[in-house]
Amino acid sequence: MLNTQALAGAQYRESNIEAFEELVRTYDQKLYRVALRLTGNADEAKDLAQEALFRAYRSFDKFKIGTSFEKWLFRIASNLYIDKLRKHGKYRFESLDEPIATKDGYIEKTLPDWTGNPEEIVEQNELSEKIQAALQSLPINYRMAVVLYDLEGFSYEEISGILDCSIGTVRSRIHRGRRLLRKKLAPYVYQETEVGVG
Amino acid sequence: MTCEKVRSLLSAYIDSELDYQELRQVELHLLDCTYCQEECRSLRATKDLLGMLESPQLPREFWPELKERINSHSVSEFYRRLLVRVLVPACALLALAILPIALSSNTGASKGLTEAKTDLVEPYIREYVISELDRPFSDKTSLGFVATAQAVTMYSSDLLEPYGHPTPHKGVTPSGQTGRKTQIDAFKRVMFLSPK
Numbered sequence: 001m002l003n004t005q006a007l008a009g010a011q012y013r014e015s016n017i018e019a020f021e022e023l024v025r026t027y028d029q030k031l032y033r034v035a036l037r038l039t040g041n042a043d044e045a046k047d048l049a050q051e052a053l054f055r056a057y058r059s060f061d062k063f064k065i066g067t068s069f070e071k072w073l074f075r076i077a078s079n080l081y082i083d084k085l086r087k088h089g090k091y092r093f094e095s096l097d098e099p100i101a102t103k104d105g106y107i108e109k110t111l112p113d114w115t116g117n118p119e120e121i122v123e124q125n126e127l128s129e130k131i132q133a134a135l136q137s138l139p140i141n142y143r144m145a146v147v148l149y150d151l152e153g154f155s156y157e158e159i160s161g162i163l164d165c166s167i168g169t170v171r172s173r174i175h176r177g178r179r180l181l182r183k184k185l186a187p188y189v190y191q192e193t194e195v196g197v198g
Numbered sequence: 199m200t201c202e203k204v205r206s207l208l209s210a211y212i213d214s215e216l217d218y219q220e221l222r223q224v225e226l227h228l229l230d231c232t233y234c235q236e237e238c239r240s241l242r243a244t245k246d247l248l249g250m251l252e253s254p255q256l257p258r259e260f261w262p263e264l265k266e267r268i269n270s271h272s273v274s275e276f277y278r279r280l281l282v283r284v285l286v287p288a289c290a291l292l293a294l295a296i297l298p299i300a301l302s303s304n305t306g307a308s309k310g311l312t313e314a315k316t317d318l319v320e321p322y323i324r325e326y327v328i329s330e331l332d333r334p335f336s337d338k339t340s341l342g343f344v345a346t347a348q349a350v351t352m353y354s355s356d357l358l359e360p361y362g363h364p365t366p367h368k369g370v371t372p373s374g375q376t377g378r379k380t381q382i383d384a385f386k387r388v389m390f391l392s393p394k
Contacts, residue, residue: 017268020268021261032254032256032260033253037251042254045254046257050260050263050267053264054267054268057268128250128251131247131248131251132251135248150249151248151249156213171209174213175206175208175209175241179241181244181247181248182240182243182244185247188247189240189243189247190240190243
């Protein structure tokens, strides 16, 4: 359990970056994952997660001691993402392995090295891309709810706190989001269902 | 419970987020309705599919970049606070302390400046303007440009002499409203009027 009380003390207020880092280290990976699933782009995800942590650091004074730091942090991130979407219109979708165009030609992005046979890797890559593309196609409210629940395991109640809406709304967003995803990923979904039934 | 109502609750049912009453009703309905069973199965498969996404690793440069940003923010924040809390009040106090002294010595300062200006005017300008004014067809406008406002102001006493005006103390411009009026009149004379 994090001692947020102690961190909110004088030591933290003297811009103790180490203490802040220690506090958020538990969440940085999770935050980056959510950012990546929301944006669909590694660079934007890094920017979003860094910006969220920077804002959390800057406005730590506003954090209410005794409440969930995790919820507070993810609320900052989700608000930040919505603000960016409003400001720049829609985030463009970029494939995770799409080459980056530079003045000297194209640079290939490197993907994580999955162990397993090449066919499995190709299939896994393809499936990941399809799922990510399907997620990207969801309206932002559905996408956030689905990502927070299905990928990061927040409860409906926590999501309602993060997204500042009722539990009923969270329930509805997750359900609608899943139905849309099912439609987009139909071949994989029904393949899975058949395997499950068989 | 109708199929439509049950279908709207299926995701929450899969996630175990229904209350006891709703859970019972959904379970009872699913016992008999194959359509809703299939719906439930496909939604569960969709959820499971999402779980197959790879978990990305945090980029190596993530924390070094963030720390650098926080550090630079802390430094700029330090200077901002220094400015707001120390320098601005200090300047305000200093200004408050200096203002009465400056106001009390205002007349003396102005006088000193006027005297200093006298030294800056080239003597040949004065000589040239005076000599040209005596000539019958001299161009007064052109002379007005040559003898700049400053030159005329500084040497108003000299310029007024040929026209029979009373001579103030040489080299010192009379201060105050009356002095300024005299300077303007002298300037107009040089520029536009013939000698008496």
